[in-house]
Amino acid sequence: MSAPEPRFARIASTIGDPTRARMLSALMGGGFLAAGELAQAAGVTAQTASSHIAKLVESELVVVRVQGRHRYFRLADADIAHALEALSLVAERSSVADKWEREPYKRLKAARTCYGHLAGELGVQLFEGLLARGTLVPAEGQFVLSEAGRAEMAGLGVDVPSGRRFAYACLDWSERRDHLAGSFAVALLDHALERGWLRRTGASRALSLTPSGAKALSPWLDQRKSIRSVASKAVGGSGLRERQAL
Structure with missing residues (x-):
C-alpha cells in the first residue's frame, strides 16, 4: 500500500508556480491588493x-x-x-553576500514590511532594542510590555x-535573527507610518526611516551602536519603484 500524499504537497505546488509566487510576495506587505496590482506585480496580463x-x-x-x-x-x-x-529563509541559505548590496535587495534588507510588521535590519535592531531596554519582557514563550x-x-x-x-519572535529571512511579530508589532508599524517615522519606498515592501522616526525611536535603536549604520542606510528614500524581490 502506497503512502498517502502529504497534505502540504498541494500547497507546495500552488506556491511553487513563479507567477503565483510573485503574487504572494506582493501580498507579504500585509495589505489588500486589487487583481490589476497583482497582475502588475507578477508581470502577467489581467486574464492570466x-x-x-x-x-x-x-x-x-x-x-x-x-x-x-x-475585489x-x-x-x-x-x-x-x-x-x-520560512521558505524564503531556506531559499536564501546559499545566497552570495554581495547580493544584498544590489537593488532591490539592498533596500529590502535595510527595512521592509513582513505581513504588517517591521522586518529587515531595522526590524531586528528595533526588536533587540525593545528587549535590551526592558520595554518587552519574556512571558510564557512570548513577550509582554513591562510596566515601564x-x-x-x-x-x-x-x-x-x-x-x-x-x-513573539519571527525569524527574519535576510538577517537570520528575530524581528518582532504579533498584534503589538502591527500596531507599532501602523503608528510609525501614520506619524511619518517610516515611509513606504515606491511600490515595494521596502521602508525608509525618516529623521523624525530616528529621533522618536532612538531610545530603542540607540541600544546598539550598530543601528547607526542601519539607520544611515534606511533614512530617506530615493523614490525609486523597485520590483518585488520576494
Missing part, C-alpha cells in the same frame, strides 16, 4: 492573473474582500506569511492592542 488568483483563493492561501464592484485580495492570515518567510514599557508606548501615542498573539 485571474486564473492564478483563483487558485490561490481555492487553496485558502489568499482571501478576497468585495467592495462594491471591486481585493490579501494573505489569508499570519500563518501563511510566516510559512512564506507601557508608559513608554503611551508617551509615543501608540494604541496598545490586546490578544493572545501580542508579541
Whole structure:
C-alpha cells in the first residue's frame, strides 16, 4: 500500500508556480491588493492573473474582500506569511553576500514590511532594542510590555492592542535573527507610518526611516551602536519603484 500524499504537497505546488509566487510576495506587505496590482506585480496580463488568483483563493492561501464592484485580495492570515518567510529563509541559505548590496535587495534588507510588521535590519535592531531596554519582557514563550514599557508606548501615542498573539519572535529571512511579530508589532508599524517615522519606498515592501522616526525611536535603536549604520542606510528614500524581490 502506497503512502498517502502529504497534505502540504498541494500547497507546495500552488506556491511553487513563479507567477503565483510573485503574487504572494506582493501580498507579504500585509495589505489588500486589487487583481490589476497583482497582475502588475507578477508581470502577467489581467486574464492570466485571474486564473492564478483563483487558485490561490481555492487553496485558502489568499482571501478576497468585495467592495462594491471591486475585489481585493490579501494573505489569508499570519500563518501563511510566516510559512512564506520560512521558505524564503531556506531559499536564501546559499545566497552570495554581495547580493544584498544590489537593488532591490539592498533596500529590502535595510527595512521592509513582513505581513504588517517591521522586518529587515531595522526590524531586528528595533526588536533587540525593545528587549535590551526592558520595554518587552519574556512571558510564557512570548513577550509582554513591562510596566515601564507601557508608559513608554503611551508617551509615543501608540494604541496598545490586546490578544493572545501580542508579541513573539519571527525569524527574519535576510538577517537570520528575530524581528518582532504579533498584534503589538502591527500596531507599532501602523503608528510609525501614520506619524511619518517610516515611509513606504515606491511600490515595494521596502521602508525608509525618516529623521523624525530616528529621533522618536532612538531610545530603542540607540541600544546598539550598530543601528547607526542601519539607520544611515534606511533614512530617506530615493523614490525609486523597485520590483518585488520576494
